[in-house]
Amino acid sequence: MSIDVINTVAPTPFPGILHPVLSLTVVTEATTSDSIWLSWTLPEQGIATHLRIYTDTHQLLVELLWPTPEHQFLGLNPEQTYSYYIVTTDGLAESAPSPLATETTLPIPDTSLYPPTNFTMGAVTTSTIQVSWTPPLQGGATDYIIYWTDAGSTPSVTIPFGSSSYVISNLQAGTPYTAWIVTTDGVNESIIDGVDTKSTLTAQTGAFFSDDFESYTAGAALGTPYVDSFYTTVNGTGGVGGSQSAEIGFLSGIKDPPGFRKSIPTLSDNDEIWVRWRSKFQAGWLFNASTGFKFLRIREQRQDGSHVGYSDFYCAGSVYGDRAPYYYRNEGQGDTSKYSFGDKALHDIDPGTYHTFERYQKYSPIAGQGITRIWFDGELLYENTTEATLQASGNEMIQLLFTTHFNPQTGTAPYYSYNPVTGAIVENLPSGSGAPQNQTLNHDDVDIFTSLSGAPQNTDAAGNIYIGV
């Protein structure tokens, strides 16, 4: 008997589908120097029971149970490139491969602690010393630690890595301090590259007059002990050290006399004066003025009271484009041209920031015996030892005038507007107007010494006696 078996066996059921993984990616932020993290979007399961990850050279690395969505390879080499693809499988057959995912492991992190270099102690006051340094490679550093000696102890401050200067505060006046800096990772510290030593300024005694503007009623007009302070109010929201300052409002078009005056003991032959003050021109300040801005004038008169003229320190900011930011002129000496000084790149006014100015003068009618010096932020910018500082023997210096004249834009020469925000310099034709916009100027920490009541006790880098910053 024959049996016809043809068509007696049911067809083998269709084995199902192994869908390929269409998206295989590296989780970039999880990549380290020795690991790579892969993730993928699972396709429809079909008959898949597992996933397999291969290298691009078809070496099977791992078989994972369905539906694992990600996998991390560990123990890899740093800075080496790896490529993977993934397939689905039912344990026998495999789907088509996924797209290739390629990633390079990161370098081994540098955990070294490199020391900052060029550590320098810079600007000083009676209670602060500014320190600066060159930041090193970061390595494992998270912070700096600055140390300084203080009466047998070693205080320190920790500040975030990346900055390059710091002001150590709450120091004692007239005291030498030694300081240094290291980097730290929070546990260990770098070696010390170098130390520096500097003294704070000596606390000044014997000033003829000192004013930090803290004792006045905020918002009130300045008044006594000053005169002609029509445009000056006591600002209660900003100052140096304290909270108040003298704020001069320059209305658009105003010429004369914003600012205020302060009488001084009569100074004559061989007498000396030191005047130190801090000034902040408001952010966006415009210096437009045809011949500069009379910043601190000292008035000279004859013994009969008749007027001689003013010895003028001008502040012109960037009004003249690339020219120097300051001028000196003594009307009593017939100075028709001004002595310009200051480097525009280094010493120009930074509106919105307090700068410290100091002016010294020794009075003599004899050329070569008068002296004028002007400091900007503690740096001597101008020295005149050749010109007489009194027009005649016996003449009297009697009054200081702070910021009393915003020169009108008159004449025929163009003047220049400088916008410190945009840096734009614009040439303008004279209009005869005064201040180009409403703007404010703050003065604080006025200190006046004269040789009549005693000189200040500090000396600058050249050994000149001064009050200092």
Ligand SMILES: [Ca+2]
């Ligand atoms: Ca103040």
